[in-house]
Amino acid sequence: MCKIVIPASVRPIDCDVHLAVPNTRALLPYLDDYWREHIIRRGIDGDNLELSAYPPNAPLNCRPDWRPQQGLPGSQFEQLRDHVLEPFQPRFVICNVLHGSQIMFSEDLSAALCRAINNWIAAEWLDRDPRLRASIVVPAHSPELAVAEIERRADDRRFVQVLMLAMTEMPLGRRQHWPIYQAAEHLDLPIGIHAGSSFRHPPSALGWSSYYLEDYVSQAPGFSGVLNSLVTEGVFNKFPRLKVVLIESGVSWLPAHFWRINKTWRGVRSETPWVDRVPSEIIREHVRLTVQPFDDPPDKALVQTILDEIGSDEMLLFSTDYPHWHFEGTDAIPPGLPSDVLTKILADNALATYARLN
Amino acid sequence: MTRHIVATVDEIAPGTCKIVTVKGREIGVFHINNEFFALINRCPHQGAQLCRGALLSRLESPGPGEYSLTRQGEMLRCPWHCWEFDVRTGQSWCDPDSVHARTFAVEVEPGEKLAKGPFEAETVPVSVEQNYVVITV
Numbered sequence: 244m245c246k247i248v249i250p251a252s253v254r255p256i257d258c259d260v261h262l263a264v265p266n267t268r269a270l271l272p273y274l275d276d277y278w279r280e281h282i283i284r285r286g287i288d289g290d291n292l293e294l295s296a297y298p299p300n301a302p303l304n305c306r307p308d309w310r311p312q313q314g315l316p317g318s319q320f321e322q323l324r325d326h327v328l329e330p331f332q333p334r335f336v337i338c339n340v341l342h343g344s345q346i347m348f349s350e351d352l353s354a355a356l357c358r359a360i361n362n363w364i365a366a367e368w369l370d371r372d373p374r375l376r377a378s379i380v381v382p383a384h385s386p387e388l389a390v391a392e393i394e395r396r397a398d399d400r401r402f403v404q405v406l407m408l409a410m411t412e413m414p415l416g417r418r419q420h421w422p423i424y425q426a427a428e429h430l431d432l433p434i435g436i437h438a439g440s441s442f443r444h445p446p447s448a449l450g451w452s453s454y455y456l457e458d459y460v461s462q463a464p465g466f467s468g469v470l471n472s473l474v475t476e477g478v479f480n481k482f483p484r485l486k487v488v489l490i491e492s493g494v495s496w497l498p499a500h501f502w503r504i505n506k507t508w509r510g511v512r513s514e515t516p517w518v519d520r521v522p523s524e525i526i527r528e529h530v531r532l533t534v535q536p537f538d539d540p541p542d543k544a545l546v547q548t549i550l551d552e553i554g555s556d557e558m559l560l561f562s563t564d565y566p567h568w569h570f571e572g573t574d575a576i577p578p579g580l581p582s583d584v585l586t587k588i589l590a591d592n593a594l595a596t597y598a599r600l601n
Numbered sequence: 602m603t604r605h606i607v608a609t610v611d612e613i614a615p616g617t618c619k620i621v622t623v624k625g626r627e628i629g630v631f632h633i634n635n636e637f638f639a640l641i642n643r644c645p646h647q648g649a650q651l652c653r654g655a656l657l658s659r660l661e662s663p664g665p666g667e668y669s670l671t672r673q674g675e676m677l678r679c680p681w682h683c684w685e686f687d688v689r690t691g692q693s694w695c696d697p698d699s700v701h702a703r704t705f706a707v708e709v710e711p712g713e714k715l716a717k718g719p720f721e722a723e724t725v726p727v728s729v730e731q732n733y734v735v736i737t738v
């Protein structure tokens with residue numbers, strides 16, 4: 244199958260690009276006095292407070308020709324300009340920051356750092372290029388503080404989404420999280436759910452794994468659990484306008500998930516009577532997935548079968564997942580994706596998902 | 602289509618079902634809230650004896666955490682995989698348009714009228730004093 248290139252007439256919307264906070268010192272100007280001194284006093288300003296999902300030198304973590312000579316991949320605007328903005332000529336780029344602030348035990352420190360990161364994103368990135376958009380980083384385990392941060396940031400419409408992690412302490416559908424969803428729905432912000440964990444509970448239903456491979460592969464079942472939880476807890480009944488974007492979830496597991504949840508729902512739906520239609524229908528309506536990485540089968544003709552089974556051409560959103568290494572050059576469109584739905588995947592679906600891009 | 606006398610009214614206690622065989626087909630005749638209903642005793646899913654399932658209410662919910670029961674005892678739950686069927690229409694709850702169990706028309710007739718025929722009563726002797734459940738198959 245031949246390579247699919249982005250048509251010259253389409254300016255794509257890149258729904259997943261990663262920015263890295265170079266180090267905690269970079270956040271000091273954006274922290275309020277108390278927390279600035281707190282961080283310096285504790286001596287953690289030299290630490291990156293990175294979310295250690297990827298070993299920093301893992302090849303996947305940064306495409307070799309994108310790896311900077313110094314500093315973290317994705318930490319400098321000039322790199323993003325040269326690697327994404329110039330070659331892809333995107334209409335918009337949605338920037339996601341993954342950072343330890345999202346999962347810290349101390350809810351207040353967590354919230355203070357999230358605030359600082361959002362301020363840093365606005366000042367050091369969004370202000371530098373009108374095409375840049377971002378997700379609001381929140382202390383999701385502290386819904387009250389998360390909502391306060393969402394509301395504080397929401398006036399700036401360049402923040403288009405709220406970012407959460409797939410595998411945290413509490414399944415994402417649980418009512419504890421509902422204030423976040425309520426604020427997000429009200430303010431036209433989809434919930435972006437990125438692969439990741441809070442790393443203080445077993446990353447799989449089987450407990451603690453020994454090796455990185457297990458941990459990495461268990462992300463996809465993690466997303467499957469997220470969908471189960473959101474649907475069965477009734478999040479989409481309660482917040483009918485809410486959209487959820489799964490980021491770096493992979494795609495090809497979805498048809499199998501549909502089959503299983505639809506089938507089982509028929510027999511056990513009485514436990515959750517608010518789930519009053521086939522779960523796949525609810526998921527199709529509310530959930531979107533970014534297309535990098537795309538777990539495509541070796542036989543590219545089967546991609547069409549997967550899409551047919553997904554049963555919607557509105558669910559997939561273009562992404563480069565910069566600076567992670569999934570493709571070479573500008574071949575960001577996964578092989579096998581049918582060209583007739585390409586404009587939808589490249590831009591229209593994102594416009595329909597993110598009200599704030601319009 | 603022929604009419605078949607399948608039971609006396611008193612024979613089927615409220616909330617229960619009598620399974621009869623008519624024209625070689627097993628049919629469950631239900632007595633629910635002073636009405637009678639008849640459904641094929643075969644689940645459209647994988648063929649379980651549907652009419653041996655439990656009679657439950659229709660469960661509805663306006664939203665998460667809110668529970669309400671309507672139409673008490675009018676939903677039949679298949680004993681195998683618990684799909685629910687409406688005894689009035691035979692429609693499944695999960696996929697009412699394409700998954701349904703066959704239903705049959707049921708009437709209650711006095712023996713006096715039945716004595717004049719035409720009807721077929723394979724197993725039920727008719728006396729003029731009784732009321733009977735008649736199904737059309």
Ligand code: FES
Pocket residue numbers: 644645646647648649679680681682683684
């Ligand atoms: S056989 Fe009745 S639900 Fe499966």
